[in-house]
Amino acid sequence: HKIRLGRLPDDRLTLQTGKTFELRPATAVADDAAPAPAVDVTTGASTSRDDLAAILQPGDRVLLADGAVELRVMGSEQHVVQTMIVHGGVIRTRSGVNVPSHRLTGDALTDEDRAAVPRALEMRADMLAQSFVRTAADVEALRALLPADGPPIVAKIETRQAVENFDEIAGSADGVMVARGDLGVDLPFQDVPMVQKRLIEVARRRGAFSIVATQMLESMTIAARPTRAEVSDVANAVLDGADAVMLSAETAIGDHPVEAAVAMTAICVATERDGADDLPSASLPPVADHPQAIVHAARALTDAYPRARAIWCFTRSGRTAEMLSLLRPGLPIVAFTSGPVPARRLTVRNAVIPLVLGTNRTGEPLIERMEQAARAQELVPRDEQMSVVLVTTTSEPGGVNRLELHELNEVT
Template identity: 45%
Template sequence: MAEERASCWRRRAKIVATIGPASWSPPVLDQLIAAGVDVFRVNAAHNSPEERRPIVADLRAAADRAGRPIAILQDLASWKPRTGPLEGDSFRLIRDTRVRIVPGSEPLSPERLSIDDAELVAQLRPGHRILISDGLIELVVESRAGDELIARVLRGGQIRGRQGVAVPGVLGRPFRLSERDRADIAFAAEHELEYIGVSFVTGPDDLRSVRAILRECGGRARLVAKIERPEALAAIREIARESDAVMVARGDLGVQLPPEEVPIAQKRIIRVARAFGIPSIIATQMLESMTTQPIPTRAEVSDVANAVLEGADALMLSAETATGQYPVEAVEMMHRIIVATEQQLTPAPVPEEEEPTTIAATIARTATDLARRWRAVRTIVAITRSGFTAREVARERPVAPIVAVTCDPMVARQLSLVWGIVPLALPSFAETSEELIEQAAGAARASGLVRGGDHAVFITSLRYFPEPGHADTLHLRQL
């Protein structure tokens, strides 16, 4: 337990691990948390609510055994064209061979591929490119015969069932929630999941529609806008204003944009998230080679390090931990890369043009400046009910570690996604400001996160406010 806390203390950027057949057994979950996982991701596209219930129960049990607040991020399936199912082993498409493309969900074969979106297939014309599995496989349409297409394989690869399909230049369906999505939102509310990933967002109204359903269900999950489409990138500031976090979903975004534009888009999304004070997650192919080998490529190591330097809050592993052969090793490697990078270099500063807009933001910036100028300050302790004050401190990327003390266990778990924050949950808060600061100091000492004699800056409020953003007190003391 003490070693895990020390590990969290050293690392500021957080690790999100996708759960799948390679990792959802309790022994592996325990190893993943010990290796450094802060958030578990469950993709609703690959399981039903009934199948998800025992998975969520196992995730909660693993977090309880570790004694750490661990968040769960559930992605909504939403609309995404996919190939049909595959009966038997995967097969390989060979370059320059021809294959028939048909609408529907019939089983795949080397001569015939189905795509489960008939509307999309109907739009395709000769010259359109069809990208499968995040663009690893590329086909070009040569002709049409009724509902069927003839396509040539430009870039071959291994075909598996239910792989994602994208067609650059063909406008996708407008965002809409299916009955399955509504059931998954209700599931998140019922199980008090901390985050919902909203797939294929096109604008802020999409997030409002999800939030309305979530509130009807009584849920408190925070919404992660997955930036996967050019329309979302064009409206990134409006989306960031409405969301609680953003994900740079480089798999789908990377097949809609030219590859050389993806790094610039990533930097832009991170910068906007920092400006709005919400977490950013970098996803897809971060350590992709570790799905089949025990060490990453040097390019992948540089990719992870650069995301840290750009100021991302969290880095996500997908296939590496869901279906890969080395899920625990992938988390351990990502932890090592992040720690090594953070020990040598600092992330990008908050955008200068963004001024604090609340008292809490001003207090957070003042605390960060104090800790930066006076190195005797070892810790910033944010006492928070909603998590807002702690996120405002993290937005400033202080040198001193951040301890967030709250009396809401769900808020503590939500803060496990945010850069630099070590969350602590108390049963309740003391009644007076002085007692509250002493209570928070005692909790931080008891957890082993700080030592007696250290100096710390405390941020709290003199009065109780039901709305976030009302921290008004900065207190410097020796523990």
């Protein structure tokens, strides 16, 4: 469970190098309705854990706000941790608090986490992000609390231990998040780029989608345009093969949330358009729970018929579209589903454009309904001939029963 600071005066505070700073128990932390702490708010802050004094030792390094501020533990007294500010900077209400990962032990799921699961299901959450996953067993502990058709689990990779156990974690989780803020604290920051690249590739080979997050357009919390280095960072995540890139502070507390989202989208579109030859594309080893020969055949068909402009698939569970996405065929994958839940869950998958067909009440042929839905979204040119690879599935999740090259606007 991520540790965060509590309420701060004016929601931000500047810490000066060489001064002392206290980390106080978890009073007045929680949400925006929590009362302000009744202590000197300029010399310390409350945290979301009340046991830091018990687990931190003199000499330990504590980082705030994804490493922007560094503290050194001097000691503790009456549940309060005294620290020296080694590198000052600006912190904000609910900034992250990073302590040495080997100090954190115990159940990966807190009581608060367990209580949140039923609420998330009641709210029909599309995905659940699990913080500070250390092993595949942590993921399975969360999955045990979910129904069989529950939301996908996104394992946040934030510690050295998670990196060491990543192969098993990626095989257990539905998706992974390369959470570079915390990861860059637990690992040397210079190691993070290559770790990111490796995690994305391993995730794809294990069948999990990948999200790259944290500080991608950090300067846009203040500035209206990204730095050139940030543009390159986002583009490199795309070229690494990430399924998605994520904004956090830029849209949560930044001054230009819309501009940040527009900039992120523009970078991704341009990179995929101009860097198509550099994007990952490879065969995958067999996956035991999916009859994927037809999926590989669809990929082969796109290679054999370069005039194909897209892959269309009808999928009830979303599994066929997920497998096609993992193969990175270099074409848009239009996934037609019978309901909104699989459609929403597919939005994070690389190259997948989900469309909801709904229930067939008129008896129309499936291909005609697919064409109508695609035309309504302007995915088919009006007067230009277009070829698509068509994949349709049986009623069994992941089963496939049809593969063909289909012509649209065919000239006779």
